[in-house]
Amino acid sequence: MSPQMGTKTGTPKPFALTPVLTANWAQPRSWTLAAYESRGGYAGARQALAMSQDEVIALVKNSGLRGRGGAGFPTGMKWGFIPQGDAKPHYLVVNADESEPGTCKDVPLMLASPHTLLEGVIISAYAIRAHTAFVYIRGEVLHVVRRMQAAVDELYANSFLGPDVLGSGYALDVVVHAGAGAYICGEETALLDSLEGYRGQPRLRPPFPAVAGLYASPTVINNVESIASVPAIVSGGAAWFRTMGSEKSPGFTIYSLSGHVTTPGQYEAPLGVTLRDLLHLAGGVRGGHRLKFWTPGGSSTPLLTAEHLDAPLDYEGMVGAGSMLGTKALQIFDDTTCVVRAVLRWTQFYAHESCGKCTPCREGTFWMVQILERLEAGDADAKDVDVLLDTCDNIFGRSFCALGDGATSPVVSSIQFFRDEYVAHYTGGGCPFDPSAATLFAAEAGAAR
Amino acid sequence: MALTEQTRLALREILARYPKPRSALLPMLHYCQSEEGYVSPAAIGACAEELGLTKAEVGAVATFYTMYKRRPIGDYYVGVCTNTLCAVMGGDAILDALEEHLGIGNDETTPDGAVTLEHIECNAACDYAPVIMVNWEFFDNQTPGSARELVDRLRAGDPPLPTRGGRLCTWKEASRVLAGFYDGRADEGPSAGPASLIGLEMAAERGDRAPQMPRVASPGTGSVSMARDGAPR
Numbered sequence: 001m002s003p004q005m006g007t008k009t010g011t012p013k014p015f016a017l018t019p020v021l022t023a024n025w026a027q028p029r030s031w032t033l034a035a036y037e038s039r040g041g042y043a044g045a046r047q048a049l050a051m052s053q054d055e056v057i058a059l060v061k062n063s064g065l066r067g068r069g070g071a072g073f074p075t076g077m078k079w080g081f082i083p084q085g086d087a088k089p090h091y092l093v094v095n096a097d098e099s100e101p102g103t104c105k106d107v108p109l110m111l112a113s114p115h116t117l118l119e120g121v122i123i124s125a126y127a128i129r130a131h132t133a134f135v136y137i138r139g140e141v142l143h144v145v146r147r148m149q150a151a152v153d154e155l156y157a158n159s160f161l162g163p164d165v166l167g168s169g170y171a172l173d174v175v176v177h178a179g180a181g182a183y184i185c186g187e188e189t190a191l192l193d194s195l196e197g198y199r200g201q202p203r204l205r206p207p208f209p210a211v212a213g214l215y216a217s218p219t220v221i222n223n224v225e226s227i228a229s230v231p232a233i234v235s236g237g238a239a240w241f242r243t244m245g246s247e248k249s250p251g252f253t254i255y256s257l258s259g260h261v262t263t264p265g266q267y268e269a270p271l272g273v274t275l276r277d278l279l280h281l282a283g284g285v286r287g288g289h290r291l292k293f294w295t296p297g298g299s300s301t302p303l304l305t306a307e308h309l310d311a312p313l314d315y316e317g318m319v320g321a322g323s324m325l326g327t328k329a330l331q332i333f334d335d336t337t338c339v340v341r342a343v344l345r346w347t348q349f350y351a352h353e354s355c356g357k358c359t360p361c362r363e364g365t366f367w368m369v370q371i372l373e374r375l376e377a378g379d380a381d382a383k384d385v386d387v388l389l390d391t392c393d394n395i396f397g398r399s400f401c402a403l404g405d406g407a408t409s410p411v412v413s414s415i416q417f418f419r420d421e422y423v424a425h426y427t428g429g430g431c432p433f434d435p436s437a438a439t440l441f442a443a444e445a446g447a448a449r
Numbered sequence: 450m451a452l453t454e455q456t457r458l459a460l461r462e463i464l465a466r467y468p469k470p471r472s473a474l475l476p477m478l479h480y481c482q483s484e485e486g487y488v489s490p491a492a493i494g495a496c497a498e499e500l501g502l503t504k505a506e507v508g509a510v511a512t513f514y515t516m517y518k519r520r521p522i523g524d525y526y527v528g529v530c531t532n533t534l535c536a537v538m539g540g541d542a543i544l545d546a547l548e549e550h551l552g553i554g555n556d557e558t559t560p561d562g563a564v565t566l567e568h569i570e571c572n573a574a575c576d577y578a579p580v581i582m583v584n585w586e587f588f589d590n591q592t593p594g595s596a597r598e599l600v601d602r603l604r605a606g607d608p609p610l611p612t613r614g615g616r617l618c619t620w621k622e623a624s625r626v627l628a629g630f631y632d633g634r635a636d637e638g639p640s641a642g643p644a645s646l647i648g649l650e651m652a653a654e655r656g657d658r659a660p661q662m663p664r665v666a667s668p669g670t671g672s673v674s675m676a677r678d679g680a681p682r
Contacts, residue, residue, distance in 0.1 A: 017652035018659040026649055030640040089468070098573045101532050107573040108645040111613065132468060139479070139516050139627050140528075140572055142585035143614035143638060146626060150635030175466055178627040180475050180514035183570065197474035197500075199513040215469055236662035243660045252659060255648075258575035259534050265576045265647030281651055299533065331534050331575065345533040349570055355513075439539035440579065441592045 015269070015277045018244055018252045020232050021225065022268045025112040031147045033154045036115035042160065044231035048123040049168040056127035060230060062238035064250040069095055069186075069223025070297060070326045071402075072249075072315040075230075081210035082128045082218045091219040092125040092133040093195065094227055096148075097179055097186040099138055100298035101349060102329030105254040106224035108266060110137070110144045114151035118174065120227035122165060123234055125172050128220050132173050136191055139178040148176045183353035187401050188221040190355065201357045202401035225254060245271035249314035253328055259294075260286045260334035260438075272317060275330060276309040289334035293417065297326015299346045300406025302413035303339075323413070336442075338433035339418045340425050343410045344372035350407035361404030364395040368411060375422060378430025385415060385422050452495050456484060460499050463629060470500055474510055478517055480628035483621045487518040516627075523558045524619045525603045528569035528582040529596070535571070538578040539592065544568050546593035551600060563604040576644035577612070584623045586611035589642060613642045 029035045036042070048056050061076030082090060094117065098106040110117060117135070125133045137145055152174050155161040163171045177195060179185050185194045189203035192214050213219025229251065233241050242250040249271040255278055258264045262283025269278070275294065285291050293303045296313060302323040304311070311321040318325040333342065351365035371388050374380040392408035399405060415422060424432055436442060459480055464473040474496060481492035488511045490504075497507045511517045529544040530536075544555075547566055551559055558565040574580045577589030581596060588599060589612040602609050608617040615637035618626075626632050652658065 016657040017648055017655065018657070019649050019652050020659045022645075022649050023659075025641045026646050027640065029636070031635060099571060101571040102534055102575050103571070104573045104575045104577075108641055112641040112645065138573070140569070140582065140585050141587075142623050142626060143587075143611070143635075146615065146631065146635045149626075149629070149631040150633075153631065176629065177472075178476065178479065178629070179516075180478065180627075181516035182514050194475065195472055196469065197471035197510065199510055240660065240662050256576060258578060259538065263644075263647050264578075265644035267648035267651075269648075282647075329575065333537065337537055342533045342537060345531070345536055349532055352570070435537075435541065438537045439542055440590075441539055441542075 015273050017267060017269050017281075019268045020252050021109060021113075021116060021228055021254060022266060024116075025108070030112050031114055031151065033115060033151070033158065033160075036113065036119075040235070041115055041231075042119055042166070044234035045119050045122045045160075046166055048126060048234050049166055049170060053127050053129055056123060056234070059238055060127070060233060063233045063241040064238070064248070065226065065229055065233060065241070066249065066315060067223055068225035068229070068253060068327070070100065070300070070324075072325060075222060075226050078210065078222070079124070079128050079220055081208070082220060083211070084129065086218065088217040089132065089215075090128050090130040091214045091217060092121065092128060092130045093188075093191065093214060093219055093221045094121060094133065094135040094224060095186060095188060095191055095221055096135050096137040096224045097191060098224070099183045099186050100300060100327050100329060101346060102256070102258060102295055102298045102331040103327040104256050104258065104329065105266060105327070107141050107144055109224060109228060109254070111141075111147055114147045116228045116231065117148075117224055118151055118155060120230040121174060122160070122172060123230050124220070124222065124227055126165075126170055128218075130220070131171050132175070134175050134177050134195060134214075136177050136179060136185070136195055138185075139180050145176065145178050152176055182355075183349075184355045184401075184403060187403060190401070191221065192219065199355070201355045204400075246312070246314055246316075248316055249325075255313065255328045255330060257282050257330050257332065259332035260289060260337070261332045262286055271314040272312040274310050274312060278313075278330065279309070279332075285332060285334050289336060292333050292335045292337055293339060293342075293414070294333065295326075295329060295331045295410075296321075296323050298329040299331075299349070300324075300402070300409050301326040302409045303417065304413075305417050323409075334438075336433065336438040338376075338431050338435070338438075339414045339421055340372065340375055341431060341433065341435070343414045344369070344376050346410045347372055347407065350403065354403060354407075358400035358404070360395045361399040361401075361407065364391050364399075364404065365407050367391055368407070372411075375425045376431050378425065378428070380426040382423075382426065384426065385419065389415060452491075456480075456495070457499070459628075459630075460495070464499065466629065471502070474500060474507065475514070476628045478511055478514075479624050480630075482517065483625035483628055486521050486621055521558075522565040522620060523563050525563060525608070525617070526565050526567070526582075526584055526620050527600060527603070528567050528572070528585075530570070530572055530574075530578070530580045530582070531568040532571040534575050535578045535580055540568075540579040543579055543581065543591055543593050543596045547596055547600060550597045559604065561604060564600055577642060583608070583611065584617055584620050585627075586614035586617060587642075588612055611638065614638045
């Protein structure tokens, strides 16, 4: 396959992996400043600090970079909403609370190369005229917290952070902040409440964080991968970034393959590749089985099936297929997996993580768990599937934040594609699947029997 | 919590990191766990006093977040991921096996005080499913057999190395790091595990790479000649 990239429109692009964010992960001691600088690291930060703030914002706007945390909002535009010349302090907050089920890209990035993120933090904070940045990392990844702490210490020791960043006269402090276990804190306004020392509950918008965010001051909140993409954009330029991906979804991104796939892992590629392409690389669905369903970007994005293998994995392509790109967490499930069991477990997760602030989400997820448990146990009847859909109708669009909407995604999409399997659960007296057949060690367990 | 002068100093050191004091509350609670192993009523009182909040305000926060424990737990917190993907791949079977092997249920501690077992939600390591976390370090690609061996070694005081992380420390020591007190151990463990590197390795095998970065500044884009990752030299 040709590594050539970037024909503008028309015929499908030849597909090549494009390691940028992942390029240095195999380097010895990749997490150190010395290793990162030896590969050209912090050149982008030096360049950006020599530009005006508005030029940096314009560059990121021109690149077309869109948020990699799920919503896909244009990053440069988000920065542009920050008022300029006001008297209030500005803040940059990195959302490193990676918790969406299936999502596993930011954690390996921060573990292997914390400086990729921190170089992005310097550039982004400079652009939005912030002098304090926070990296809010979920607390359940101890060694990632250590690597970030050590990287920040190294930057202060070498005057990459502090009162005079890289001799530019620009002052920046970075605080590494560990969360304490709450999925909802990945929602940006809940994250802000958490960072202010409150329960992590979402805020009413407007006002948006760009106007009144952390401490009621202008604040930009970006995902780890979004911020980590900025140094390469500064070094390579907007046009270079746009040689990858499509017009509306430009650039490289990390796709995370997990589940019943021969070689799960992180695959960095241009936006717009297809699951068929990625599965081909990853050796396909595990031997002897076929693809049953998958998530494009975590459990909050509607399930897709084998009929969607050729849909482009970009923002528009996934909406066109009836789902969302989300976090590009491609969870692959083969024909041994009971979709009702899978959806029950996700729904239990949403019920557990619902913050309790709004009624549709708090009560709705609770009731859906009851119904799905009845289905899985064989105690449900024909009305229950319709009650599930009706409940979803009352949660979706009526919840305070996206958690409630996300909770309906697996339920509605699984009924759309696998209604027969739901029916089999109440006509056949329970779950027809053997859970041990779906495990990774199914062969081992079978041999032991 | 018996508030020693040292504890007060640590809590104030945390407080000094933030523009507004209350932002220190989560790390302060992690710090309290590092002293007592859990967040005791006295610890809630201490945080409230330092921040000028009521105990109810601090308690409301402490009980919202699952990482704060309300009663003492073992030296090793063993969390088995049973979110959908790990559960399907074997997490449910692993949790069953450990409950049977240890003779304890979810959120219970072995009588020797060594191991507390709990099922956890997705821990961002799905490409290594099924996953177990011990004191928030990764033990990747587990089976019921490997999980039994893992807890046996924890109980024998011979903790194995995490798959991707530093040497195991105790729950209290881990909580101190989460409170923002770096323990100097970032250099332990690998850069990445095999699944994290698989795409990079395949790219090398196939000769795939990102397009070359331009050598000359493109007008209006602010880009200049740079040799860095993503730019073949």
